[in-house]
Amino acid sequence: MPKAPASNHPACTEAARFAAVPPGAPPDPSVCPVRDVLDRIGQKWPLLILIALEPAPLRFSNVQRAVGDISKRMLTQTLRDLERDGMLTRRVYPTKPPSVEYALTALGRSALDPIAALAAWADLHHDTIRAARQQFDAA
C-alpha cells in the first residue's frame, strides 16, 4: 500500500467544480481526482522521472542517472507507483545480466502536457515569487 487514499474532502467538490467537470455531478464522493493526481505529481521523484523518460525509454540505471541523486529504493518505489497508475510500462528483458526498460505510456505522456503548462507558469513567475519572499522576509 503506497499510501492512504485521497481524502474525500468537502473542498474537493469545489476543486472538482473548478476543474470544469461535465454536467453530471461526480457519482463517487469518496475520491477527489484533483488530489489523487496532485498527490503523485506534486512529489519530487514522480515528476522528475516522467520528465526523464519523456525523450526516450530508459533502463533502470539510466533513469537513476538521468534523475540524478535518487536512491535505488525511491526509484524502485516510485517507478512501481507510476506503473501502477498506468503512466509508464515496465518491460523485462531476460538477458544476462537482466535489464528492465521503462517507457512512458500515452497516459504518462499526456500528463506531461498540463505539467508543462505549470512549469511554464513557474518559470515565468519565479522571479516575482522570489522577490515577494525577499520583501516578506525583510520584517
Next chain:
Amino acid sequence: MPKAPASNHPACTEAARFAAVPPGAPPDPSVCPVRDVLDRIGQKWPLLILIALEPAPLRFSNVQRAVGDISKRMLTQTLRDLERDGMLTRRVYPTKPPSVEYALTALGRSALDPIAALAAWADLHHDTIRAARQQFDAA
C-alpha cells in the same frame, strides 16, 4: 524558516528546458523554478486554500470552514507561506474582535490557471488511472 530551499537538482535543468525557458540559460543554478512551485502547490492545503479564495476574499474562520478539516495551526502556517510567496494578501481590520481578510493577488489568481488545466486533466483521466490501478493490483 518554512523549509529547506529547493534542491539544485541536475534533472531540474531538464525540467527547466521542458518548461520552455527563454533563450538565455538560467543564471542561478541553485534554484529550480519547477520544483519550487511544485513543492508548494503539490501540498494539500495550499491548493485547497487558493481554490477557496478564488470566488472571493475570506476571513480566517471562513477559510477554515471553506477548506473543511484543516487545523488552525496548518491554516495559519499555510496562509503565511502563500502570503510570503505573494499569492495572497493579508489585511487586518482592527475591529473588536479583530478580523483578518485574505485575498488572492493577481499572481495567486494566475496560478490557478495552469492548476485548472492540471485539474481538468486529472478529472479527464481519473477513471483510466483507477482502472490501471485495479488491474495492477490484480497480481
Next chain:
DNA sequence: CAGCATCCCCATCGATACTG
C-alpha cells in the same frame, strides 16, 4: 544490473491549550 530488506532519523502534521 535490478531490486528488496532493514534500520533509523527527523520533518510534518494533528491535537490541545492558552493569549491579545
Next chain:
DNA sequence: CAGTATCGATGGGGATGCTG
C-alpha cells in the same frame, strides 16, 4: 476572532547491505 505554543505520533525517505 485570530492566532501562538507545545507536545507527540507517524511515516517518508536516506543509507547500507544482500540476492537473483
